[in-house]
Amino acid sequence: MKIAVLGTGGGARAHIARLHELGHEVVVGTRDPQATLARTEPDMMGNPPFGQWVADHPGVELRTFGDAAAEGELVISGIDGINAVAALTAIADRLAGKTLVDYAVPFVYNPDIEHPWPTPWGVMPTFDPCDSDSLGEQIQRALPDTKVVKGFVTQEQTTVVDPQAVAGGDHTMFIAGDHADAKQAVTALLRSYGWTDILDLGGIVSARGMEMYAHLHSAIGFALGFGSPFGIKVMR
Template sequence: MKIAVLGTGSVGPALAAALSGLGHDVVIGTRDPQATLARTEPGRTGGPPFSQWHASHREIAVAAFADAAAASELVVNATNGTASVEALTEAGAANLAGKIVMDVANPLDFSRGFPPSLNPVNTDSLGEQIQRAFPEAKVVKTLNTMTNSVMVEPGRVAGGDHTVFVSGNDAGAKAEVTEILAALGHTDVLDLGDITTARGAEMILPLWLRVWGALGTGEFNFKVAR
């Protein structure tokens, strides 16, 4: 499958490498490909500079948002949540129409420092905002409740015995995303319902941040025991 991963922080490259490793044709989308490829500073979370990462993943192309989305069959939104709608607008509504948009971002608001709050919250979600902005896309919220290393290698935590959620209006899109999650190694995929249920998945983040602070590591996840 041709997959565009939008975002060059820590999550986008991790997912791009994992999906490429599964045999997909992957391109990373960014606002300015040349500036991104020239980046030599470490990532915000201490990861390697993008240029260094890309030197080890030459099979993954780097393109502008619109070019990446246009050439894809599925788009992964791994951009900063507060700028996701803007980034997807740059990707182009026509380039997203009829395609699955796998949204893994969180709308974290750092305007008052750390820990961040959520915006929107309670009566709306980023997943819903994206679906409203791009009504012809098939938005599926998933993977936003864990750190990127666990997204792509769930066996790092409890042998993989933990839960990943999906939310979306299109049953077929959720089924395709579930297949991708299974290929990544996720064994417990819980369908929460339509895209409004993304509110619950996103609202896990305040708890996630406190657990991260208590444990001193992001390598954990939640399990729905039933």
């Protein structure tokens, strides 16, 4: 299958490498391919420049967001939450009729709030939207002709593509969306990654809980030691 991955950060790179390993044809989307390849400094998370990384992954093609989306049979969006709706709306015609997996969290960084949550790298972001809406729902409303699935969001992407890294793979992955066939396609991809416990939470409205879980995910990560892989299991 030809799969488009939109984004070049650490999470996107995890999917790109794993998909390539599984034999898929991978095309990568970025805002400005020339600017992305010209960068010589690590990104905000300390990842090496994408041009340096992609040199070690021959066969990966870099396109604009729109061109990559047009080529992909399935699209994985790693666009950061604050920019996702605008970036995806701009290429809505290229995404029409396709399944789009969104794993972004709608973080607002450096919030000016009364009771900040200090973390090792500054104040914990807040969510916008929160409670009465979600980024997943906003994307689906903005792209009515696209089948949006919220998924991968309750895990670090390095664990999404390698679930066996935690408890031999015995933990739970969640998906949500309004289109059964799209969720079946995403479930098949997750099974190819190695997931055996995939829980469908229903419609895209369930993206609210999945996105807001990010705060608990962070708290668990801090407790275990930042960078320690972990998962959660729904016992039933």
